[in-house]
Amino acid sequence: MSDPVLIIGAGGHAKVLVEALLAEGALIAGMLDADPARLGDSVLGVPVIGDDNTAEDFPRDAVRLVNGIGSIGLPEMRRSIFERFSARGYRFATVVHPSAVVASDVELGAGAQIMAGAVLQPGCRIGDNVIINTRASVDHDCTIGDHTHIAPGVTLSGGVTVGSGCHVGTGATVIQGVRIGDGSVIGAGAVVTKDVAAGLTVVGVPAKVVVR
Ligand code: JB2
Numbered sequence: 001m002s003d004p005v006l007i008i009g010a011g012g013h014a015k016v017l018v019e020a021l022l023a024e025g026a027l028i029a030g031m032l033d034a035d036p037a038r039l040g041d042s043v044l045g046v047p048v049i050g051d052d053n054t055a056e057d058f059p060r061d062a063v064r065l066v067n068g069i070g071s072i073g074l075p076e077m078r079r080s081i082f083e084r085f086s087a088r089g090y091r092f093a094t095v096v097h098p099s100a101v102v103a104s105d106v107e108l109g110a111g112a113q114i115m116a117g118a119v120l121q122p123g124c125r126i127g128d129n130v131i132i133n134t135r136a137s138v139d140h141d142c143t144i145g146d147h148t149h150i151a152p153g154v155t156l157s158g159g160v161t162v163g164s165g166c167h168v169g170t171g172a173t174v175i176q177g178v179r180i181g182d183g184s185v186i187g188a189g190a191v192v193t194k195d196v197a198a199g200l201t202v203v204g205v206p207a208k209v210v211v212r
Pocket of ligand 1: 010
């Protein structure tokens with residue numbers, strides 16, 4: 001990474017990103033948090049230097065942003081941060097922890113975050129602002145839509161398609177070829193054996209619809 005990065009948010013997800021960015025050798029200019037009480041805190045030695053308005057102190061072409069908002073408000077808050085700053089001309093850095101295994105042909109969207117121990121096999125396409133969280137396993141030819149969070153320990157078999165704005169909960173398993181529609185939520189530990197239509201919440205083993 002060449003340009004310094006600014007991290008939006010200073011909570012749990014942002015802390016994990018600091019660790020990944022330091023491991024990548026990135027230069028971190030600081031963290032921005034909406035909570036004024038966080039000003040002056042530091043996270044793994046990186047200072048909280050202001051709120052979102054502080055980004056204006058940095059020329060757009062000399063800094064890249066890292067979206068440190070994880071799951072709060074499900075994907076909406078994270079999506080709105082990405083869209084708001086992108087519309088203002090800021091660029092989002094991709095983050096790939098050095099311990100992640102990313103096959104040579106994998107396509108990573110703007111601001112995609114691949115956390116420690118994740119595996120992305122050949123043929124995968126990862127959208128903008130996606131989180132592939134700690135130790136998630138994404139097998140060959142999967143497609144993950146923009147703003148989706150694949151939580152820690154998820155297993156996606158080959159050829160799975162996950163739409164945009166989805167949350168696939170911790171430890172869930174999705175068998176090969178399944179398609180999950182936009183805005184769906186897969187409960188932690190679920191085993192998904194059939195396609196899931198857009199906007200549904202499914203839980204359990206095998207996964208069943210609980211919210212339409
Ligand atoms: O609009 C905002 C904003 N809204 C909330 N702008 C900025 N710059 N910061 C904002 N925040 C701040 O994000 C809050 O003040 C808070 O400090 C931080 C969110 O931290 P929290 O630890 O509550 O959530 P998180 O999104 O970092 O982590 C969640 O998602 C992760 C993926 C947790 O569920 C984690 O356990 C999970 N690993």
